[in-house]
Amino acid sequence: MKQVIFFAILFASIMVYASPTIKKDDDKANIEGHIFDAKIKTPVEYVSIGIKGTSIGTVSDINGNFIMRGLKPGKYVLVFTCVGYQKIEKEVLVSKENTEHVHIEMQEAKKLIDEIVVSANRVETSRKEAPIIVNVLSDKTFQQSNAQDVSQALPFQSGVRVEYNCQNCGFPQVRINGMEGPYSQILIDSRAIMSSLGGVYGLEQIPVNMIDRIEVVKGGASALFGSNAIAGTINIITKEPVNPSYSISTDLSSIGMKSYAQNFNSNAVVISKEGKAGASFYQTFRKRNPFDYDNDGFSEIGKLDVFSFGTKSFFKINNKNKITLEYHTTKETRRGGDMFEFQPHLSNICEMTDHKIHSGGLSYDYISLDAKNHYSVYASGQYIDRDSYYGSNQDPKYIK
Numbered sequence: 001m002k003q004v005i006f007f008a009i010l011f012a013s014i015m016v017y018a019s020p021t022i023k024k025d026d027d028k029a030n031i032e033g034h035i036f037d038a039k040i041k042t043p044v045e046y047v048s049i050g051i052k053g054t055s056i057g058t059v060s061d062i063n064g065n066f067i068m069r070g071l072k073p074g075k076y077v078l079v080f081t082c083v084g085y086q087k088i089e090k091e092v093l094v095s096k097e098n099t100e101h102v103h104i105e106m107q108e109a110k111k112l113i114d115e116i117v118v119s120a121n122r123v124e125t126s127r128k129e130a131p132i133i134v135n136v137l138s139d140k141t142f143q144q145s146n147a148q149d150v151s152q153a154l155p156f157q158s159g160v161r162v163e164y165n166c167q168n169c170g171f172p173q174v175r176i177n178g179m180e181g182p183y184s185q186i187l188i189d190s191r192a193i194m195s196s197l198g199g200v201y202g203l204e205q206i207p208v209n210m211i212d213r214i215e216v217v218k219g220g221a222s223a224l225f226g227s228n229a230i231a232g233t234i235n236i237i238t239k240e241p242v243n244p245s246y247s248i249s250t251d252l253s254s255i256g257m258k259s260y261a262q263n264f265n266s267n268a269v270v271i272s273k274e275g276k277a278g279a280s281f282y283q284t285f286r287k288r289n290p291f292d293y294d295n296d297g298f299s300e301i302g303k304l305d306v307f308s309f310g311t312k313s314f315f316k317i318n319n320k321n322k323i324t325l326e327y328h329t330t331k332e333t334r335r336g337g338d339m340f341e342f343q344p345h346l347s348n349i350c351e352m353t354d355h356k357i358h359s360g361g362l363s364y365d366y367i368s369l370d371a372k373n374h375y376s377v378y379a380s381g382q383y384i385d386r387d388s389y390y391g392s393n394q395d396p397k398y399i400k
Contacts, residue, residue: 029094032067033102035060035080042243043275044082044106045319046367052077052089059367061319062275078102085109118190118215118235137214146251148263148286150214150236151203159218160232162203164301166336166351172203176218179231187235189326191361191380192228205330205357207284207308209265212239238312238326241269241278255301261288279313290340298349302336320367326380327360344389356385 035044043064050057051068060066073096080088085106094100118125135157147153151162151172161175173181185192186203215235246268253261264285271278284306291301310328317323332355339347361380367373 028070029073029096030067030069030099031071031076031078031092031094031102032065032099033104035064035066035104035106038105038107040243044085045275047080047082047085047106050079050081052079059319062316073098080104080106082106118237132217132219135216135218137216139208139212142208142211147208148251149204149208150206150211150234153208153214154203154216154234157216160216171334171353174203174234176216176232176234182228183231185229185233187233188328188359189238189361190235191378204304205306205308205332205355206236207265207282207286209267209284210238210282210308210310210328212237238310239267239280239282241271241280241312241314243269244271245269255288255291256293259289259291259301261286261304276316277314279311281311282309284308290336297338299336299338299340302334302351303340304332304334306330306332320369322365324363324365325360326362328358330355330357332357345391346394347391348394349392350389352389354387358383 033049035047036042037044043060043062045060045062045064047060047064047066048057049060049066049068056068056071058066058068071094073094075091075093078090078092080090086109088104088106090102090104092100092102137153137157141147141156142153145153145156147156151174154160154174155162159177161178162172163175164172174184174186175181176184215233215237217229217233217235219232246266248266250262250264255261262285266283267281269278269280286304286306286308288301288304290299290303292298293300308328308330310326312324312326314322314324333352335344335350335352337347337350337352339350344350344352359380359382361378363376363378363380366375368375
């Protein structure tokens with residue numbers, strides 16, 4: 001019995017002596033911070049934060065907050081990167097059992113070479129790293145040229161020409177590198193929902209107040225965007241709802257002091273308080289009277305009436321999942337010829353088209369936990385109801 005007690009005491013003493021000292025997590029340090037836009041003072045989400053020289057990193061949430069836990073005390077260099085903002089490096093010294101607070105203000109990237117484009121390979125890519133040349137028309141170009149629609153904005157891009165092929169109805173078509181309109185693919189948010197016919201008539205049906213930028217790829221890109229992209233691709237990137245705002249504008253222009261055109265535009269952006277949902281809206285009214293240059297009674301520029309409305313909304317399930325819904329509708333009536341005060345079949349020459357277009361899309365985006373992979377699933381479509389009238393000499397046997 002004494003031997004049993006002796007060995008039990010000896011075994012317990014060995015266990016106590018051999019047991020390792022448990023280190024508490026309190027010895028570790030933390031870094032937390034807030035990231036804001038330096039100009040408008042709003043939180044910046046999805047900013048990648050990494051520790052230079054290591055694989056440790058995180059991403060800011062919808063409120064611009066981030067936190068790094070369990071760091072060893074010492075000196076670190078934090079690297080902040082985000083699309084559209086300048087890269088920032090900040091040195092931080094953290095001590096034992098302490099949380100270091102960091103306040104970062106991101107500056108907007110001004111260099112054109114650092115723009116992000118999606119038309120090169122269907123994913124967001126730095127313009128200087130894109131495998132092909134992508135030319136960008138921005139909102140600044142629209143304002144300087146006073147462009148009201150895509151047809152008025154595209155001529156300010158080299159290698160791209162917009163020509164009016166019909167003296168009566170005056171429909172425009174875009175030529176890239178000299179090739180006719182049906183050989184160019186028009187995309188909306190990288191989706192080929194416009195047919196070749198819609199690409200001919202559709203240039204004046206897309207107002208610039210719904211557009212964030214236009215990316216133009218000249219040359220064959222059919223491997224990425226379909227068989228219509230032989231001459232090139234015009235990718236229309238619509239505006240994202242970012243900051244709450246609204247605007248109303250109108251203008252009146254004269255054509256040869258004989259005819260007038262008026263445009264009325266309105267835009268609005270609504271964002272929820274938490275920033276998890278938002279929507280942008282646009283509305284456009286356009287009216288253009290016919291223009292007769294040589295006073296022969298026949299129009300050189302046809303009559304045009306356009307109404308457009310659209311919305312783009314999003315809902316963030318969390319920091320990694322987002323659902324986006326888009327809807328655009330356009331009603332356009334254009335007419336050329338003579339005797340505009342009469343019905344089309346009572347005029348000597350009349351060419352008239354009446355379009356009702358509905359298009360939309362639904363997409364789901366997922367960003368991986370390390371923010372290195374982005375997955376997107378989408379469905380989109382377009383419906384065009386088109387009536388046309390072509391007749392002369394008051395012939396009831398018109399072509400429709």
